[in-house]
Amino acid sequence: MISTAHRELPPSDGQLVRVIRGGTVTAVRQLYQRHYPAVHTYALHCGATPIDAYELTSRAFTQLLQTLLSGELIPERRHPGSVRRQLQDLVRRTAVSWAGARPASLSQPFLEWLARGGRWPFQDDGHLSFAFALLPATPQNLLWHLLVEQDAVADVARITGLPRAEIPPGLDRAKAQLRRARISLRADRLGLTQCRIALRAVHGEPDGRSDADVMRHLRECAGCHSVLDDLDHLETRVQRTLPPRLLGWWPGHGYGQLKARINPPVSDPPFLVQAVEATRAGQSGSRSARRRDHTKPLPPGRHRRITRSGIALSRLLSRAVAATRPSGSGATARGATRLRPGGAPITAGSYDEAQGPVLPAERSEARILSSSTVLRFDGVDFSGSRDASARARLRATTGDLAVLELRLDSPRAEPCARFGASNGPVCEVVTRIPVITGVHQVFVTVLCLTEKPCVEFHWFATT
Numbered sequence: 482m483i484s485t486a487h488r489e490l491p492p493s494d495g496q497l498v499r500v501i502r503g504g505t506v507t508a509v510r511q512l513y514q515r516h517y518p519a520v521h522t523y524a525l526h527c528g529a530t531p532i533d534a535y536e537l538t539s540r541a542f543t544q545l546l547q548t549l550l551s552g553e554l555i556p557e558r559r560h561p562g563s564v565r566r567q568l569q570d571l572v573r574r575t576a577v578s579w580a581g582a583r584p585a586s587l588s589q590p591f592l593e594w595l596a597r598g599g600r601w602p603f604q605d606d607g608h609l610s611f612a613f614a615l616l617p618a619t620p621q622n623l624l625w626h627l628l629v630e631q632d633a634v635a636d637v638a639r640i641t642g643l644p645r646a647e648i649p650p651g652l653d654r655a656k657a658q659l660r661r662a663r664i665s666l667r668a669d670r671l672g673l674t675q676c677r678i679a680l681r682a683v684h685g686e687p688d689g690r691s692d693a694d695v696m697r698h699l700r701e702c703a704g705c706h707s708v709l710d711d712l713d714h715l716e717t718r719v720q721r722t723l724p725p726r727l728l729g730w731w732p733g734h735g736y737g738q739l740k741a742r743i744n745p746p747v748s749d750p751p752f753l754v755q756a757v758e759a760t761r762a763g764q765s766g767s768r769s770a771r772r773r774d775h776t777k778p779l780p781p782g783r784h785r786r787i788t789r790s791g792i793a794l795s796r797l798l799s800r801a802v803a804a805t806r807p808s809g810s811g812a813t814a815r816g817a818t819r820l821r822p823g824g825a826p827i828t829a830g831s832y833d834e835a836q837g838p839v840l841p842a843e844r845s846e847a848r849i850l851s852s853s854t855v856l857r858f859d860g861v862d863f864s865g866s867r868d869a870s871a872r873a874r875l876r877a878t879t880g881d882l883a884v885l886e887l888r889l890d891s892p893r894a895e896p897c898a899r900f901g902a903s904n905g906p907v908c909e910v911v912t913r914i915p916v917i918t919g920v921h922q923v924f925v926t927v928l929c930l931t932e933k934p935c936v937e938f939h940w941f942a943t944t
Contacts, residue, residue: 493642494564501549506756517745520568526732527576533586541571543752562618601729610726612662620655667708820862826940832856847939852929863917874939877902883935884928892924
């Protein structure tokens with residue numbers, strides 16, 4: 482008999498997000514029930530009173546709904562695949578915006594954090610957030626919800642869409658992926674071939690050296706010893722340092738105990754009631770407009786009301802449809818008439834569309850990008866590529882590592898190439914990629930440890 486366990490799983494956060502992008506606002510109800518306790522707990526540590534916290538929470542969910550219906554990408558770029566962190570990020574941003582006009586609505590610890598400059602603790606152990614950011618969405622969610630939030634397995638299964646039985650082994654795999662990413666970043670930072678070989682051998686990737694040689698190097702190398710010590714305490718570091726790295730403000734002690742005492746409201750929140758009513762009114766107005774005999778005049782007041790609701794719904798649904806359509810879908814034909822050979826350098830300044838900050842650089846073909854920037858290049862022809870590798874010329878501008886990614890046909894696709902950018906002179910970086918054929922749109926995205934411009938990007942190419 483075929484098991485129906487997978488078919489009986491509730492929709493994951495990712496599935497609900499796609500449904501909402503399609504215009505079904507009622508799907509927000511499930512996200513609200515899942516994430517309200519955590520988001521409201523976070524808001525309680527930002528706001529001065531429970532009323533302030535409730536307003537921060539409602540504003541965060543309202544902004545998320547508006548963002549999903551409008552198809553915006555920038556908030557997703559900050560915490561890709563994580564509804565929970567996107568909502569907490571929105572709470573913090575709203576609370577910061579209150580500091581000037583409504584300081585009495587903010588908690589004293591949050592005000593003290595703002596008085597210190599609202600600093601994010603990047604100076605200590607900064608590569609952990611980089612290693613975390615390099616993981617796919619599902620391992621990220623498993624690590625965040627099980628290690629940081631310490632959510633119940635049943636809740637994590639609903640969020641990720643995985644069966645409950647797959648959650649524990651999935652967490653083990655996620656921790657192993659984080660360790661590998663951590664080792665790779667730290668080994669590259671040490672910059673010595675013998676360190677890279679020894680550390681990867683410890684993680685089960687031998688490179689021809691004997692065990693004795695590897696152990697001798699590990700005993701004698703202080704840098705490698707610190708990496709191994711870091712890996713031994715990786716779970717503790719994730720719990721302690723990852724939240725303030727990703728969110729800036731983090732309440733720390735007491736967050737989990739308070740969250741456990743909060744239940745989601747039984748009834749729908751006002752923002753959802755209003756959104757559902759607006760949608761129904763728009764649908765009713767559209768049906769009435771189709772049935773109406775336009776030769777028969779209506780009272781002016783009623784005519785204006787139906788027209789406004791119909792226009793509002795039209796805009797709402799048009800945004801939702803645009804969000805489900807691949808970005809730049811209308812530009813493929815233009816790109817097809819101006820093919821760019823993937824094997825030749827494609828300069829940063831020749832992009833077809835940009836989202837987010839794009840600043841000029843000293844070289845005319847280069848651009849300076851931030852973590853919220855998305856560049857789209859149309860008509861990139863990979864059919865002439867001879868080898869499965871890609872090149873990029875770039876450098877970090879903020880004194881720390883940054884990562885530039887290439888994605889095919891959608892800014893939400895998994896990256897097909899990643900290039901590490903370090904501080905210093907501009908250099909060419911080469912990385913292995915899957916074999917790619919045909920003509921594609923290429924989206925360039927960036928991962929930084931700061932919201933400031935962080936990468937000077939010159940060009941990319943395949944070989």
